[in-house]
Amino acid sequence: MNDKNIMESHMGTTAIKISARDVQVYYGDNHAIKDVSIDIEDKTVTAFIGPSGCGKSTFLRCLNRMNDTIDICKVTGSIRIDDEDIYDRRVDPVQLRAKVGMVFQKPNPFPKSIYDNVAYGPRIHGLAQNKADLDDIVERALRRGAIWNEVKDRLQSPGIGLSGGQQQRLCIARAVATEPEVLLMDEPCSALDPIATAQVEELIDELRQSFSVVIVTHSMQQAARVSQKTAFFHLGNMVEYGETGQIFTTPQDPRTESYITGRIG
Amino acid sequence: MSTTSLLVIAILILATLGYFLASKRAISTAGGDRRKLHSxxxxYGSNAAMFTAIPALGVLLIWLLAQPMLVERNVLSTIPDKLITEGSSIGLVxxxxxxxADGLEVVVSTGTLSQNETLKxxxxxxxxxxxxxGVGAAVGSDVLPEMLEVAQNYRAQTKMGQLWMVLSIAPLALIGFAxxxxxAKPTFRARNTVERGILxxxxxxxxxxILTTICIVFSMLFESINFFKLHPWTDFFFGGSWAPNFRGDSDLSILPLLWGTIYISIIALIVAVPxxxxxxxYLSEYAGPRVRAFAKPLLEILAGIPTIVYGLFALVTVGPALVRVFGRGEEGLLGVEWMSGATAVLTAGLVMGIMLIPFVSSLSDDIINAVPQSLRDGSLGLGATPSETIRQVVLPAALPGIVGAVLLAASRAIGETMIVVLGAGAIAKFSANPLEAMTTITTRIVSQLTGDTDFASPETLVAFALGLTLFVLTLGLNVIALYIVRKYREQYD
Known part of the structure; x- marks a missing residue:
């Protein structure tokens, strides 16, 4: 009991990184996200869980304005990162995405060498002064992506030639290389086998040291393993949000309980 | 009505009959319960119709092709030398x-004379x-007794052949039918048999x-061989001038023509590719759905315009416009006298380029769309702009396919005829000046084969050698292009 209080007070001191208020998302006539308000903490892994089509991926894509690339999508409400409204007219979505990195469901390495895949972001944003600097950035990113040892001898071979799990870690390294502050992960393990999944989960736990990580997942075990906070989405609403342990042991909302115990979803 | 068409009708009636009988028999052998049937x-009906008609019709087809050849060969040896007069040949006889022989058949069928009367x-x-x-069959000269004898022989053999044809094909159809x-019994797997037939x-x-392609190559090859018997191949491939002269002793070298072809094609590609x-x-990455729905069909209409219309466009619009800019001395826009006539390499190249634009854009559009959206998302998610994404991710991924599209466009440019006939001129020469008239392989094929042609002179036969070279060129380009496109497709599958 005492332990829990200490932990909670410790978590309470963590700064709020992303703060969303009354977010609505429409795909044409379809009201995909309804009234979602959430505070996502820095240096924390936050998991979004919920049945398919509940809007968790849609909401995730609002956080770096990837929904802008879909013509019929309309977002209202306010989403603030470091107290700056990211849907403000003055915010360049391109700059925003450099700050809020994203890892996708299916590993999507570019048809380039492993080195060029990782160097892609730093090159675009001019992060490296010279070649040696870039080499350094690439090595650091690959190390943080926990894949350096496997690829250090073949940096010039194509990224597509790696295995699925390696490809996904390469994509994480690629996202990390641009030094983002937030890392969004959209079901990063759904295309991977259990071993690769375990590697990626371990990696997510390490990334928490430096970033605020938001992960969408279908696997409740995964959410329980990697996250500190969990939000449960259902039919476009955010039903419940809280400490992961609390959500999985004593959910407040009957819908959350039904989902976790396997009655809906 | 001729024997052949009667036979065909009989086979088809038998096949229809087989269809109904077999399906009826299948049901009755199953005791009226369809569920007991395999198919x-x-x-069952289709199977019967198939086995009645297809073997019989197939043999009939082969018979019809083979019989005249066999009869002709038999008759050919009986033609007496007396009939082959000066200036004639055995083929003409x-x-x-x-x-x-055919005329006499018509005489019989119109009822002028009976079969027996014609034989006597x-x-x-x-x-x-x-x-x-009198029956509309014109014969060049009076019919000599020997000629009549041979013709009667020809008729007799044809008649005999037809008799044998009926005697062998009718039983074949009947056997298939029976x-x-x-x-048609419940255990028979009619469905599988019919599907094998469809296969x-x-x-x-x-x-x-595939056979047609091979036939085209062979027909060109044989004529080309005839050409190379009359004209040295070294001059054709390595000579420097093209000056056909119908009185003989011509310079027939492909190089000046090849130069014109390639020059015009390069100009066309310089216009069309970018x-x-x-x-x-623009269409695949930036345009909204409404613009796309409007612009894409519009571009494809361009691809449907017949090339002769482009040729007219070159002749009446582009050529004179270029002359206004680069020619006419003091009256021209630039005040220079570089271009004398409307037909020039530049005219043909520009118009051909316009023709190729929809070809290149439509193929490239498909290829760019085939690049997975996940790659674009990945790049945009790293903070790249759409333009950076296209330049650094989409285009490199689509590059092999685009190269394939450009090669396909190049092979179309090389084979294009009507635009160059009207736009490029008729002078074969080596020149680097795009404002001069030049000519291409295709236009020379047209001019060598139009008008009175004698298929024994090298001046005519050269067209086939030119055509064959062109075919090999475009075939090579297409093969390379298809290889590249196919290799690229495997990347994402």
Whole structure:
């Protein structure tokens, strides 16, 4: 009991990184996200869980304005990162995405060498002064992506030639290389086998040291393993949000309980 | 009505009959319970129709192709030397024989004379030439007794062949009919048999396309060989001038023509590739659905314009416009006298480029769309702008396919005819000046084969050698292009 209080007070001191208020998302006539308000903490892994089509991926894509690339999508409400409204007219979505990195469901390495895949972001944003600097950035990113040892001898071979799990870690390294502050992960393990999944989960736990990580997942075990906070989405609403342990042991909302115990979803 | 068409109708009636009998028999052998049948009654019927008609019709087709050749060969050896006069050949005599024989058949069918009467015809008593002319069959000279004899021989052999044809094909159809109707029992797997038949049909269609290509190559090859017997191949491939002269002793070298072809094609590609590619990038990456729905069909209409219309455009619009800019001395826009006539390499190249724009853009558009959206998302998610994404991710991924599209466009440019006929001129020469008239391989093929042609002179036969070279060129380009495109497709599958 005492332990829990200490932990909670410790978590309470963590700064709020992303703060969303009354977010609505429409795909044409379809009201995909309804009234979602959430505070996502820095240096924390936050998991979004919920049945398919509940809007968790849609909401995730609002956080770096990837929904802008879909013509019929309309977002209202306010989403603030470091107290700056990211849907403000003055915010360049391109700059925003450099700050809020994203890892996708299916590993999507570019048809380039492993080195060029990782160097892609730093090159675009001019992060490296010279070649040696870039080499350094690439090595650091690959190390943080926990894949350096496997690829250090073949940096010039194509990224597509790696295995699925390696490809996904390469994509994480690629996202990390641009030094983002937030890392969004959209079901990063759904295309991977259990071993690769375990590697990626371990990696997510390490990334928490430096970033605020938001992960969408279908696997409740995964959410329980990697996250500190969990939000449960259902039919476009955010039903419940809280400490992961609390959500999985004593959910407040009957819908959350039904989902976790396997009655809906 | 001729024997052949009667036979075909009989086979088709038998096949229809087989269809109904077999499906009925299948149901009755199953005791009226369709569920006991292996296949639907339709399949039993189709199976019977198939086995009645297809073997019989197939043999009939082969017979019809083979019989005239065999008869002709038999008759050819019986033609006496007396008939082959000065300035004639055995081939001409043979065609006369055929004309007389066919004419006599017409005489019988119109009822002028009976079958027996035609067999007893005698050149002494009847003017056969007049008789044949009466039914619309013109024979070049008076029919000699020897000629009539050969023709009668030809008729007799043809008749005999037809008799044998009926005697062999009718039983074949009947056997197929009987076997397949008897086979219509519940245990018979009619569905599988019919589907194998359909498979055979598909294979036939596919091999026909390939066979046609092979036939085209061979027909060109034989004529080209004839050409190289009359004209040294070294001059054709390595000579420096093109000056056909119908009195003989011509310079027939492909190099000046090849130069014109390649020069014009390069100008066309310089126009078509950037414009087409940029249009494709705009349409596939930037244009909204409404613009796309409007612009894409519009571009494809361009691809549907007949090339002769582009040729007219070159002749009446682009050529004179270029002359206004680069020619006419003091009156021209630039005040220079570089271009004298409307037909020039630049005219043809520009218009051909316009023709190729929709070709390049439509192919590139498909290829760019085939690049997975996940790659674009990945790049945009790293903070790249759409333009950076296209330049650094989409285009490199699509590059092999785009190269393939450009090569396909190049092979179309090389084979294009009507635009260059009207736009490029007719002078074969080596020149780097795009404002001069030049000519291409295709236009020379047209001019060598139009008008009075004698298929024994190198000046005419050279067209086939040119055509064959062109074919090899474009075929090579297409093969390379398809190889590249296919290799690229595997990347994402």
């Amino acid at each position: 639907l009654p339709v399949y 043979m065609s006369d024989v055929r004309r007389v 015809l005698d050149t002494e008593q009847t003017d056969i030439r007049a008789l044949l002319a 076997l397949s109707v008897l086979a 055979a049909l598909l294979v036939l269609a596919a091999s026909l396309a 414009v087409g590619l940029f249009a494709a990038i």
